[in-house]
Amino acid sequence: MKLRDDEKAMLAGDQGPAVQKAMDLLVRYGAALDAECLVDTRNVAGTIGATTPFLRQYADQNGGMDAVFSEFNLDSAEWVKIPPVKVSSSHLQQGIDPRHAVRQGVSQDVVRIYETGQAYSSGLGVQPLNTCTPYQVGNVPVKGEHCAWMESSAVIYINSVLGARTNAEGRESTGAAMLTGKIPYWGLHIEQNRRGTHLIQLDIDVSTTADWGLLGYWVGEQVQDRIPVIQGLSHQPNLARLKHFGAAAASSGGVEMYHLVGVTPEAQTREQAFGASPPLATMRFGEAERRWAYEQVNITARDDEIDFVMLGCPHYSLEQLWEVCQLLEGQRLSPNTELWIFTAASIKQLADVAGYTRIIEQAGGHLMTDTCSAIGKVVPTGTRVAAVDSAKQAHYLPAIMGIQTWFGSTADCVQAAIEGRWKGVLR
Amino acid sequence: MSTTFTLTGRKVVGGCFEGEALVTRDRISGWGGIDPRTGTVIETRHELKGISFAGKVLVFPGAKGSSGWSSQFHIARLAGVAPGAMLFNEMTAKMGLGAVVVHAPAMTDFTEDPLSRIQTGDWVRVDADAGTVEVTPRQRQTDPSQHPTGSQRTRAPS
Incomplete structure (x- = not known):
């Protein structure tokens, strides 16, 4: 992978050991992907809390939140001191609601770990949005913006509905991106990889939120990690419907991007959605498919x-x-x-x-x-x-x-x- | 008669490992798809449901589902129950990152589909740095009940 001068400097340790570890991970990750280079990002959404049982235990045994960040956000067994994040970063979901701890069966010890983690994360400059839907609460990427987000339901939403660009990143890569403002230039960051692969023709009305969930569940099973283009909408969807649709498609398959002809920003027409390549396959969604999704789910x-x-x-x-x-x-x-x-x-x-x-x-x-x-x-x-x-x-x-x-x-x-x-x- | 053969592919994570193959045609979910403390697949309709990949050469199409994929396999490594090597066909961001944090040899971009050449129980020697996978087929059982199957699943109409 080709590195620019600022990236080489980070890898050499010019900005301290944590940034060095972050760049080391990005280089290993980029090589695994066979990426040509890294791209700058100023919008990262990840998770650094330690409220799940395994991480709580790890934090207790290994010296707290910097140790958790080192291992689980930088893939570094060596514990390094974590500096403030370099670019705008949002925290995704946490493991508990501290205000409903008793009802959720969560002990006060865990609430303290939550509070420690929250203070730590906010101290690094990570915004405590604590939601799987940052796009509902102020982090609304613009079309073409290179992002480094995890949370599959959010990734599919910002790629498809907003036209932002991110792969489904993970805890480690978003941690590294927070400290460097870099992510591999690969997959959905690249224009030509964002074109549709499969045409889905709707034979029935898809209008309610439940309908959109069932359509998403079926589409994900059909196309797995490819890019479906959906045509024949009878009703204009809204945020809630597309939120449920994308979450379902990202669960039953690994869909990270879709197009709705006439609705989503990179699919004003079917031709725009597919670009120069014709669909690999055309599928129809009718009563039998809807029924199948309902039965499977x-x-x-x-x-x-x-x-x-x-x-x-x-x-x-x-x-x-x-x-x-x-x-x-x-x-x-x-x-x-x-x-x-x-x-x-x-x-x-x-x-x-x-x-x-x-x-x-x-x-x-x-x-x-x-x-x-x-x-x-x-x-x-x-x-x-x-x-x-x-x-x-x-x-x-x-x-x-x-x-x-x-x-x-x-x-x-x-x-x-x-x-x-x-x-x-x-x- | 078992004849050893070699597949070639691209290194994702370097290193060597040899062990028994565990093959599935179903993509694997990380978060919500495995128990990272035991290395067992838990997804409701998965063909490996209830089966552990710990220490196996895991041969599978690729990753699917939540972006918690890498962190679940990361925990599996720390818990000592990660696969010994991973061979897969489809590269995605979660697959690439997951392979990196598992630290085990991993390969993709094979000249022949490993899913059609390798069967569960075959003995596999992975040299990711050299880009080779040496496969010694297990003595085949004729009894179909020997095939490791999870729950039956229904295919979608399409």
């Missing part, structure tokens, strides 16, 4: 007594919170069912002001921030059967928590929380 669900309803994957928007409030107003949750809704802390602040939090709590639910059930491995004690409106969460929760998980619409989920029973069907 519900594959673990058998029992209809619901212990737990989880909403907010990816983190809910204000609009989605209001939708739930309208369904909950004047209702009371089943005594056998818990309802946890997850969003970003700054969105919750607005929900507090707007009275949404009160409506949710009066019904018996809880509005939580910073984490989610799958990331934090937090579900109510004794949960056997959960219900979610996110295909991504339905994909991961059974594997991570060993529980049955139903997928349905937001209304199906709220009804399940009120009645304690799953009555969702594919509509």
Whole structure:
């Protein structure tokens, strides 16, 4: 890989040992990818907290947060002192909501580690957005901006909907990018790699958030890590729908970018979406495909007594919170069912002001921030059967928590929380 | 009669390792797809569900899913349950970074598809620096129950 003078200087240690380790990792990573060079970035979204059990133990045994950053953000077994970040950096999700620690079954020791990590991270200059959706709370990359983001649902959103450029980075590469402002110039950073590969023709209306989740789940399974181009939209999607669509496609497959003809910025026409190369394959999404996605995403669900309803994957928007409030107003949750809704802390602040939090709590639910059930491995004690409106969460929760998980619409989920029973069907 | 043969490819991470092959045609998820403390695949519909890749030569198409891929395999390395070597077809950012942080020999860009040439149980010697993979097929079992299979999965209509 070709290095520029400033990069060579970093590798030589001119900016200290942490930057040297960061550049060393980027060079090894770039060589693995067979990248030609690095590219400058001024927008990094990663994670440096240590609230998960393995990292908590590592922090305890190895001398704290600098040791965690060295190993898990720079791939360096040698512990180096970490300087402030060089470029604008956002923190993604954490492992707990400290304000709901007891309910999440999290001990005060873990809350202290969270607080230590939060102070450490903010002290380095990393913004405590603590969400899987930085693009909902102020980090909105512009078209063409080279970014270094992890969190697959955010990566697919900013590439596709905003036209920013990032690969699905990881904890180590984003750590190195924070300290250097560099990332390998490879994959989706390069114009010609952003063209569509597969044409998906919609034969049915795709309008609700649940529909978009099912479409995403099917598309991901079909194209895996390629770039689908979707044509034949009957309804204009919005942020919430595309948030769920991308999260699903990135879970069942490894989709990091898609085009919606006439909607997304690099696909004003089908020709623009594909460039000079014709589609490798054309597929149609109709009733049979939608039904298949619904059945697959519900594959673990058998029992209809619901212990737990989880909403907010990816983190809910204000609009989605209001939708739930309208369904909950004047209702009371089943005594056998818990309802946890997850969003970003700054969105919750607005929900507090707007009275949404009160409506949710009066019904018996809880509005939580910073984490989610799958990331934090937090579900109510004794949960056997959960219900979610996110295909991504339905994909991961059974594997991570060993529980049955139903997928349905937001209304199906709220009804399940009120009645304690799953009555969702594919509509 | 088993005949040893050699595949050639590109080094992703250097080094040598020899061991038993574990082959899957399913892409592997890191976060939410494996238990990094045991090296076991946990994904609900994965053909290796319940099977550990610890110390194996893992032969697979590539990475999928969450960008927590590298950190999960990173933890697996620290827990001593990472694959001994990784051979894969599809390079992505999460695959490349994951291979780097596992520190085990890794290769891609093969002249022949390793998924069609290597079977689970074959003895494999990986020399990533030389760009070679030497494969000695295991004595084949005729009993189909010998094939390691996870849960049955349904293919999508397409």
